[in-house]
Amino acid sequence: MKEVYLYTRFERFWHWMQAVLVILLIASGFEIHGTWRIWGFQAAHNIHYWSAWGLVVLFVFAAFWHFTTGEWRQYVPTTTLLKEVFSYYTSGIFRGLPHPFKKERDRKLNPLQRLAYFILKLVLFPLQFITGFLYMYYNEWPRLNIHWTLKPVALLHTLGGFAFLAFLILHVYLTTTGPTVFSHLKAMITGWEKIE
């Protein structure tokens, strides 16, 4: 095993800022939806509004960082080892088998992570941004010559909300599947991870 510096300071800032904003958006969004009560509708609406803008700004900065550093290449989906990694998480891990993917500085995401983050970045985030802005500027639709009803937009945005919630639960569970329960979490705090 050797200690490798995997996550830069910006990457860790981006990860934890995004985590806070997405959790705030899920909590406030489902309060708006009527699922639970935490802050009251008006406060939930305001939290959702400012967290949404925060997420949009962070997304732009992160996209700029990934393209200028070339780190976007780490997210390009691949089928190499995809089946092996999938069967590891669905059965191998429960039989104590070794992880089929070996992390390296320039290849730190396994094929299942690449696929999940690629869909998150290029499908789920744009879905929430587009339906969210349409929702946010609903009163401007006549002036913008948009003649739809709000229902399909609200429905798509809520479905996106459920997808983010499912992602969050699975993501937190998978962070505990490293050599120790907290080794992946520790790496995303310090930047350093012990790898084979």
Ligand code: HEM
């Ligand atoms: C992780 C990201 C997000 C999640 C999980 C999320 C979730 C939700 C949910 C569940 C609702 C309630 C929908 C309903 O019952 O009709 C909602 C409402 C809303 N969302 Fe989001 N959302 C997210 C991101 C965004 C973004 C990025 C924007 C804007 C760009 C946005 C703007 C809105 C607006 C304007 C409403 C209606 C608010 C109101 O009626 O007071 N959301 N969101």
